[in-house]
Amino acid sequence: MRLANYQGRASIVVDGCVVDVERASGGRLTSDPMLLSDLDNHDALRAIASTAKAADWPGLVEARLGAPVPRPPKGFGVALNYKQHALESGRELPTEPHLFGKMENCVCGPFDEIIVPAGRTEVDYEAELVIVFGRVCKEATRKNAWSFLAGVTAGQDVSDRGEQFRLPVKQFTIAKTYDTFGPIGPYLVTTDELANPDALELEGRLSGEVMQHSNTSDLIFDVPALVVWLSRYITFQPGDLVWTGTPGGVGEARNPQRFLHGGDVLETEIEGIGTMRNPVVER
Numbered sequence: 001m002r003l004a005n006y007q008g009r010a011s012i013v014v015d016g017c018v019v020d021v022e023r024a025s026g027g028r029l030t031s032d033p034m035l036l037s038d039l040d041n042h043d044a045l046r047a048i049a050s051t052a053k054a055a056d057w058p059g060l061v062e063a064r065l066g067a068p069v070p071r072p073p074k075g076f077g078v079a080l081n082y083k084q085h086a087l088e089s090g091r092e093l094p095t096e097p098h099l100f101g102k103m104e105n106c107v108c109g110p111f112d113e114i115i116v117p118a119g120r121t122e123v124d125y126e127a128e129l130v131i132v133f134g135r136v137c138k139e140a141t142r143k144n145a146w147s148f149l150a151g152v153t154a155g156q157d158v159s160d161r162g163e164q165f166r167l168p169v170k171q172f173t174i175a176k177t178y179d180t181f182g183p184i185g186p187y188l189v190t191t192d193e194l195a196n197p198d199a200l201e202l203e204g205r206l207s208g209e210v211m212q213h214s215n216t217s218d219l220i221f222d223v224p225a226l227v228v229w230l231s232r233y234i235t236f237q238p239g240d241l242v243w244t245g246t247p248g249g250v251g252e253a254r255n256p257q258r259f260l261h262g263g264d265v266l267e268t269e270i271e272g273i274g275t276m277r278n279p280v281v282e283r
């Protein structure tokens, strides 16, 4: 299924049309898009999707899509999870995942503005696969890891490098969780829609130029490894998010460096999920 937050309402995209979950269920399910990431609702959503007649519903206008998980209870990002990005950052390949927080406030929609605060000159892009937890998860194993996930979406882990690496203490979480620094979307795609959810092409484009291109099969710590590692001591809930890391080609590692400026458009595309298109504004 392709699940969507359409104008603030839980929806399913069927044959290019938008099926409103609350209306289609006769009010049994609510309009809150957060219900989409709860696997307890997926049987009901599948029943709606299989019986809906697309002609009865309005055609999809992508610009009206919001974040498919607008209020994640918690979010994490993974630093240095592609070999190419670790090497371009001049760091040793990690032997275990390095994590930071991305809070609810940073989440915005796939076509929303990314706001660069006035005077911040080193705000960077990071195209990433984002996984969405779908049920309570603690002490997952490699074998059952995917079964805890409602699906996947695309995301950006926007980062203020000036703050992230400012000494004496590096501040990854603060630098990566400013308002609007976590766009996700355009859809929450259930894994049964994807031929191989562990191998998805991923591309980041800045104002039309390809800056990042890779495949999630190049992750140093793949999705099951991250779920296992994170759930050792932390209980996950439906709607929790993990930004799984970015491949090479980020702005700070380029020569010359290339950061986000007002007027830029940041596109993030993942195979089988779709393309986000976020304009950048300085404010």
Ligand code: ZN
Residues within 6 Å of the ligand: 077, 078, 079, 126, 128, 157, 243, 245, 246
């Ligand atoms: Zn990242």
